[in-house]
Amino acid sequence: xxxTGKNYIAGTASAEGQDTFRAINPATGAELDTHFTDATExxxxxxxxxxxxxxxxxxxxxxxxxxxYLTAIAxxxxxxxxxxxxxxxxxxxxxxxxxxxxxxxxxxxxxxxAAVAAEGSWVDARIDRAQPEREPVPKPDVRSMLRPxxxxxxxxxxxFPLAFSVAGGDTASxxxxxxxxxxxxxxxxxxxxxxxxxAIHRATERCGLPAGVFSLLQGHTHDSGGWLVxxxxxKAVGFxxxxxxxxxxxxxxxxxxxxxxxxxxxGSTNPVFLLPGALSESGEEIARGLTQSVNLGVGQFCxxxxxxxLPPETDxxxxxxxxxxxxxxxxxxxxxxxSIRDAYERGVRELAADGELEALAQGKTSDVGYTGTARVFTxxxxxxxxxxxxxxxxxxxxxxxxxxxxxxxxxxxxxxxxGHLTATLFxxxxxxxxxxxxxxxxxxxxxxxxxNNFPTGVEVCHSMVHGGPFPATTAxxxxxVGTRAILRFARPVAYQNFPQSLLPPALxxxxxxxxxxxxxxxxxxx
Numbered sequence: 059x060x061x062t063g064k065n066y067i068a069g070t071a072s073a074e075g076q077d078t079f080r081a082i083n084p085a086t087g088a089e090l091d092t093h094f095t096d097a098t099e100x101x102x103x104x105x106x107x108x109x110x111x112x113x114x115x116x117x118x119x120x121x122x123x124x125x126x127y128l129t130a131i132a133x134x135x136x137x138x139x140x141x142x143x144x145x146x147x148x149x150x151x152x153x154x155x156x157x158x159x160x161x162x163x164x165x166x167x168x169x170x171x172a173a174v175a176a177e178g179s180w181v182d183a184r185i186d187r188a189q190p191e192r193e194p195v196p197k198p199d200v201r202s203m204l205r206p207x208x209x210x211x212x213x214x215x216x217x218f219p220l221a222f223s224v225a226g227g228d229t230a231s232x233x234x235x236x237x238x239x240x241x242x243x244x245x246x247x248x249x250x251x252x253x254x255x256x257a258i259h260r261a262t263e264r265c266g267l268p269a270g271v272f273s274l275l276q277g278h279t280h281d282s283g284g285w286l287v288x289x290x291x292x293k294a295v296g297f298x299x300x301x302x303x304x305x306x307x308x309x310x311x312x313x314x315x316x317x318x319x320x321x322x323x324x325g326s327t328n329p330v331f332l333l334p335g336a337l338s339e340s341g342e343e344i345a346r347g348l349t350q351s352v353n354l355g356v357g358q359f360c361x362x363x364x365x366x367x368l369p370p371e372t373d374x375x376x377x378x379x380x381x382x383x384x385x386x387x388x389x390x391x392x393x394x395x396x397s398i399r400d401a402y403e404r405g406v407r408e409l410a411a412d413g414e415l416e417a418l419a420q421g422k423t424s425d426v427g428y429t430g431t432a433r434v435f436t437x438x439x440x441x442x443x444x445x446x447x448x449x450x451x452x453x454x455x456x457x458x459x460x461x462x463x464x465x466x467x468x469x470x471x472x473x474x475x476x477g478h479l480t481a482t483l484f485x486x487x488x489x490x491x492x493x494x495x496x497x498x499x500x501x502x503x504x505x506x507x508x509x510n511n512f513p514t515g516v517e518v519c520h521s522m523v524h525g526g527p528f529p530a531t532t533a534x535x536x537x538x539v540g541t542r543a544i545l546r547f548a549r550p551v552a553y554q555n556f557p558q559s560l561l562p563p564a565l566x567x568x569x570x571x572x573x574x575x576x577x578x579x580x581x582x583x584x
Contacts, residue, residue: 059253062252063093063094067104068109069273072104074100075101079093080094081248081249082149084394084427085392094249097282097285106291110208110238111268113206113209115268116267117206124233124234124236125175127265132168142250145249145253149247149248150394151394151428157219157220164225167227167518168225171231172234178572179575181564183573184201199554200552202565204549204550206237208294209240209292210237210292212239212241213296214242216246217360220250223243224250228543231544233272239272243277251276252276255272284310287314288310290315294546295311295318297322299324301325303322305324305529308532320532321531321533322533323479324531325453325529327363327364328362328480330512330513331496331500332369332484335485336484336489344377346384351363351514355514356430356454356455357402357432358393360479361514362514363513364458365448365460368459368460371464381419382418385420385434386422387421390424390432399429401453402455405456414437415436416437417433418436419434439470439471443467468496469496469499478503479526479531480504480513480526482508483508484509485510504526504527505527518539523537523540524540569584
């Protein structure tokens with residue numbers, strides 16, 4: 059499968075720009091073959107306009123058609139075979155086993171949203187029938203449902219080149235909702251993105267859909283992304299990445315004459331609270347699990363635990379010693395790209411130089427490729443409470459152990475948390491009952507609460523919430539993983555006193571789609 063290095067504008071390869079770039083293998087630092095051409099403003103405009111035109115057709119597709127389309131995309135991705143795995147490994151530095159697993163997750167996400175689209179009840183159809191005889195004012199016939207927003211801009215993530223990228227969860231949920239997608243490829247893995255774009259294009263043709271339902275833009279600067287977010291045809295943005303990148307897109311979207319929602323999943327330190335009973339019963343096991351969780355994927359997960367609150371009024375020195383010993387044995391490993399490695403090293407240097415922290419241990423080092431070294435620090439609750447910077451994510455394999463002197467100090471630390479994606483509690487049944495107040499505090503701070511498991515690993519299922527209050531995300535009422543993600547790309551529309559022939563099928567009396575609906579205040583199955 060020969061790469062072209064071009065943009066895909068509504069299925070047509072295009073390379074009008076003069077600026078090009080090449081992907082770099084982070085394991086070696088060597089440039090890979092194929093020059094990729096930055097999208098021009100004109101190409102961005104054409105992609106957005108093609109998406110707007112496709113929306114007028116795609117928004118009217120049936121649940122069955124969207125199911126077939128998402129399924130076809132999954133099939134075409136699998137048909138890429140080893141070519142996709144090989145290129146993705148070369149561009150990301152991730153091992154083949156990890157990429158193969160991530161491909162499976164990507165395909166399964168597409169199939170999950172295909173099933174959601176086919177079932178159809180996500181549209182939340184509601185019917186309040188007319189009561190013309192009601193006194194003193196007759197009641198009109200009012201019906202409502204969720205309708206697709208319009209074209210969506212999706213920005214690929216660096217750390218999940220498949221599952222949070224061109225055909226990842228944002229794209230799957232937007233297409234399931236009836237929204238065309240214009241994807242911005244991540245410059246770290248442009249070849250992977252092009253291969254996936256080709257698969258989506260072939261699925262689009264197979265299903266007889268307008269070519270503008272999907273486009274891919276390349277670019278190694280912020281220009282193409284800025285043009286895309288500011289195009290009036292774009293009605294929402296999906297983003298996974300750094301706080302700086304997500305906040306910049308959010309600000310740009312809100313400066314538009316017509317502001318649009320930005321669903322940005324950004325940084326998080328995912329605090330872990332270790333309670334006394336758990337420390338006593340399972341301290342050594344938790345130390346091993348913490349080391350594994352922090353260093354999974356070289357710490358390049360948005361759910362990596364970067365803060366660990368040790369239990370109050372308890373000697374946690376044995377636990378700290380066990381964590382230190384575990385970290386010293388961690389091999390240096392390849393990070394995703396030079397900028398991520400450099401930002402990580404800069405972040406840990408600043409932590410080490412900060413008088414508020416003490417370096418406890420570090421892992422092994424390497425000078426081959428863009429490698430990162432594991433590190434663990436310690437501090438006191440007093441220092442932590444006086445330095446909110448310690449809550450900021452250092453993206454990579456490091457964590458900070460925070461010692462507490464009493465219960466109130468621990469609760470104060472929890473109350474002072476910013477928004478995060480997750481919070482974890484390790485505790486016995488008695489611990490959790492005693493610290494019920496801690497649970498109640500954390501409910502207001504995160505999107506996912508976890509007991510006696512580490513946060514790395516996000517199950518893709520109907521009930522998952524991968525989100526949280528700002529600054530973890532820009533939209534705390536949503537999730538980027540799980541089937542609720544589809545709700546980001548739809549809005550409610552009410553139809554009053556409409557004849558049956560003009561109503562969407564989901565709201566017609568005979569319920570041709572067989573949906574579960576609310577009728578006169580009661581949920582009625584098909």
